Every structure is written in structure tokens, then in C-alpha cells.
Amino acid sequence: QIQLVQSGPELKKPGESVKISCKASGYTFTDYAMHWVKQAPGKGLKWMGWINTYTGKPTYADDFKGRFVFSLEASASTANLQISNLKNEDTATYFCARLRRVFYYFDYWGQGVMVTVSS
């Protein structure tokens, strides 16, 4: 069955970096783009951007340009999100999600990774 399995929770200090992984299984990884979504505690969902799993090209939403990097380990069917120079406002759960190209919706989501930034 189709699954997106993300790495575990992270506790970091301001200024540090974090790398989150999202391993896909049950389908051909390069057939579907991988998107990233942020959910701050008690808040709604915010789209961060996506990575073309065939070419590796990332696209970032305006609020996520600079400190955020999407990457792939295509041989391992894994997408990664790295956040550098962490700030308190990066405290959130980060989801990866697969996009269906017909009607453009996310049909499968990872379980989410809680990143806590605290000194």
C-alpha cells in the first residue's frame, strides 16, 4: 500500500539546522511531485513548496525562500526538507504530501514531523 513515512521529532536550538526525511513506498516515486506543508501549533496548514521528483527541481513558496531546501535521494524514494538557521517561529509540524495531478489535491500525507526550536 502507498505510504509516506517521515523521520522522527526534532528538538533544536535557534541557529541550528534540521533535516527531515519522507520515504515513499507503494508507488513509483518519480511519477508524483512531493510537496511540503507547515502547520504551526494550533494553526492551519501552509503550503511550503514542492520538488519535482523526476528532475529534482525545487520550487519554494515566497515565505520559504532562503533557509529552506528541498532535496531528493531518488534511489531511496526519499524526499528531504532541510531548514537552516532555525528560528522560534519554525516550531511546527512539517508534512510531506503527494499531489494528484488530476484535480490537484494531496491524496497521501506523511505522518508529520514535529520540530521544536527552543533555547
Place this chain on the structure above:
Amino acid sequence: DIQMTQSPASLSASLGETISIECRASEDIYSNLAWYQQKSGKSPQLLIYAANRLQDGVPSRFSGSGSGTQYSLKISGMQPEDEGDYFCLQGSKFPPTFGGGTKLELK
């Protein structure tokens, strides 16, 4: 960006009650609208896509309707397991944008 205005922000329903949640888009999204349920500490689960198509495995008490800029999710007969947060998502134009969410509780 397309703005998605979701209402109400919170809702309390009795067992068996029928409820509706609305999403209004700032422009025509041509039925590229999905609904999700999210339980506390979990990832969103797809309920409806293409405005009115029920995802496999989702109970038939959930239904979606709408067109143009106005869309709604209906739950026909509230069940205890329906408690949670509900979000709409438009995929008509990049970037994809979410509604602000509706917290649904059992009265």
C-alpha cells in the same frame, strides 16, 4: 494567490445532526477543491476531491458540493468519530491554498 475563506471556524453538533462547512474562493477554482479531516496529532485525511467525489473508504455520510467560488462539505448524521478539524484545499492555481479550518465537536 487564491484566498480560501472557510466558515464557521468552530461548530458543535449533536449525535445524528447534519452539518455543513463552507469554503469560498476569491476566484473561480473550477471544482479543484478537496476536503480533509484532521484529528489531533495526526496528518490530514482526504475526504472529498474534485468538489464532490468521495475518496475510497470514506463513509457515505460525507458529501461535497459546489462550483465556481462556493463549496460545501456536508456530514449527514454526526458521529463521535467525526470530531476533529476540517480543511478545504484549492488546487486550481498555484500556490495551492487552504481554508482556515473548522473545529467540529460533539455536543
